[in-house]
Amino acid sequence: MTLRERDKKHLWHPLTQHKLHPDHLAITKAKGALLFDDTGKEYIDGIASWYTCMYGHCNDYITDKVSKQMKELDHVVFAGFTHEPAIKLSEELIKILPDNQQKIFFSDNGSTSVDVAIKMALQYHFNQGDKRNKVIALEGGFHGDTFGAMSVSGLSVYNGPFEDFFIDVERISVPTKENFSEVKTQFERLLTDHKVAAFIYEPLVQGAAAMKMHDASLIDELLAIAKEHGVVTIADEVMTGFGKTGKNFASEHLQNLPDIMCLSKSLTAGLVPMAITSCSQQIYDAFLSDELGKGFFHGHTYSANPTACAAALAGIELLQSEKIQSRIKNIIDSHKAFEEKIKNHPKVKETRQLGVIFALDLNIEMERYGNLRYQLFDFFMKNGVCLRPLGSTIYILAPFVITDEQLNKIYTTIEKALDTF
Numbered sequence: 001m002t003l004r005e006r007d008k009k010h011l012w013h014p015l016t017q018h019k020l021h022p023d024h025l026a027i028t029k030a031k032g033a034l035l036f037d038d039t040g041k042e043y044i045d046g047i048a049s050w051y052t053c054m055y056g057h058c059n060d061y062i063t064d065k066v067s068k069q070m071k072e073l074d075h076v077v078f079a080g081f082t083h084e085p086a087i088k089l090s091e092e093l094i095k096i097l098p099d100n101q102q103k104i105f106f107s108d109n110g111s112t113s114v115d116v117a118i119k120m121a122l123q124y125h126f127n128q129g130d131k132r133n134k135v136i137a138l139e140g141g142f143h144g145d146t147f148g149a150m151s152v153s154g155l156s157v158y159n160g161p162f163e164d165f166f167i168d169v170e171r172i173s174v175p176t177k178e179n180f181s182e183v184k185t186q187f188e189r190l191l192t193d194h195k196v197a198a199f200i201y202e203p204l205v206q207g208a209a210a211m212k213m214h215d216a217s218l219i220d221e222l223l224a225i226a227k228e229h230g231v232v233t234i235a236d237e238v239m240t241g242f243g244k245t246g247k248n249f250a251s252e253h254l255q256n257l258p259d260i261m262c263l264s265k266s267l268t269a270g271l272v273p274m275a276i277t278s279c280s281q282q283i284y285d286a287f288l289s290d291e292l293g294k295g296f297f298h299g300h301t302y303s304a305n306p307t308a309c310a311a312a313l314a315g316i317e318l319l320q321s322e323k324i325q326s327r328i329k330n331i332i333d334s335h336k337a338f339e340e341k342i343k344n345h346p347k348v349k350e351t352r353q354l355g356v357i358f359a360l361d362l363n364i365e366m367e368r369y370g371n372l373r374y375q376l377f378d379f380f381m382k383n384g385v386c387l388r389p390l391g392s393t394i395y396i397l398a399p400f401v402i403t404d405e406q407l408n409k410i411y412t413t414i415e416k417a418l419d420t421f
């Protein structure tokens with residue numbers, strides 16, 4: 001039996017309607033920017049496996065560090081105990097995070113980092129005798145699939161069975177030059193009753209919403225208003241973090257720093273799951289008390305797993321290296337040139353780019369092409385390029401270590417797709 005056949009017997013895949021999509025491609029190996037399937041065919045990983053493997057798959061520098069850590073200390077309870085990898089990681093993160101971030105709290109994935117952030121914000125107010133029960137979020141955002149994270153994400157058909165159990169969320173439109181005065185008024189109105197605990201946003205790029213990008217100055221203005229009203233600001237940088245926007249964190253493009261930040265995905269370079277919720281001293285201090293109950297009683301079994309910390313440390317080291325920084329600049333320039341080349345193509349409606357993130361919206365009627373997204377995916381895979389279009393948007397978010405030749409192959413394959421569909 002092939003892997004594909006064995007897969008069908010017992011596995012239930014994420015985000016999949018198995019009746020419509022029963023087949024899953026078996027990947028047996030990965031190196032650098034390449035994935036290899038069970039027939040030996042290679043694919044350029046144009047989305048870094050959901051933006052995780054930014055330093056390349058099976059990066060020797062990182063795997064060596066992780067394997068060394070594994071042989072020394074695999075795991076220990078992180079309540080009442082501590083260890084060097086976690087301490088060192090907190091020190092290295094604080095060096096590169098926005099200036100006001102001071103404390104590092106561990107969990108396991110992007111969704112839990114958001115749940116932690118929401119709980120922190122609610123309890124921050126609660127501990128000060130201020131019962132605030134609402135969160136403001138941007139329409140069309142994505143923050144994860146656990147209950148808290150799902151609640152603050154954009155409404156979708158997938159949420160039907162759970163909507164009655166959501167936390168109390170108010171959604172505002174993503175600010176644009178055209179709608180800003182309206183959005184600002186709505187935002188201010190929501191804050192008047194002092195019931196809003198937090199404002200959560202994906203800074204500058206809404207990843208799952210098809211890499212939609214928004215203006216830094218507008219979101220900045222909302223953040224300033226939130227701060228005036230004592231609302232805790234939460235930057236979900238699970239996707240944008242660690243160099244993808246051309247700076248270490250997207251929040252660095254803004255004047256108003258977030259009170260809380262969520263990090264995961266490329267935090268551990270694709271090796272093992274881990275997430276971090278960081279916060280300012282002011283947030284942390286609201287939990288210090290002689291009362292036990294004012295502490296933050298949230299924890300996960302694998303909190304600060306030393307192996308995951310070792311992967312994160314190696315990743316951060318690489319991120320700051322001359323080599324990766326110059327690759328980032330190189331990719332940005334290549335994307336700009338590609339954007340110039342195709343932006344006037346009749347099948348292209350809009351192009352956008354920030355850092356190493358590039359996206360284009362197709363100028364075709366979805367109805368006419370039916371399941372276009374799946375057809376495009378099959379086309380790309382047939383051509384040895386792994387890109388997963390979101391609706392009618394094709395985006396590239398490749399590992400930093402992708403070669404010029406590989407990047408060019410992604411571009412020419414996209415051009416070929418534009419001429420085919």
Ligand SMILES: *Cc1c(COP(=O)(O)O)cnc(C)c1O
Pocket residue numbers: 109110111112114142143144145202207208236237238239240264265
């Ligand atoms: C992927 C993502 C999440 C959820 O992370 P998981 O690890 O999949 O739970 C949350 N926020 C953003 C912005 C993401 O891109």
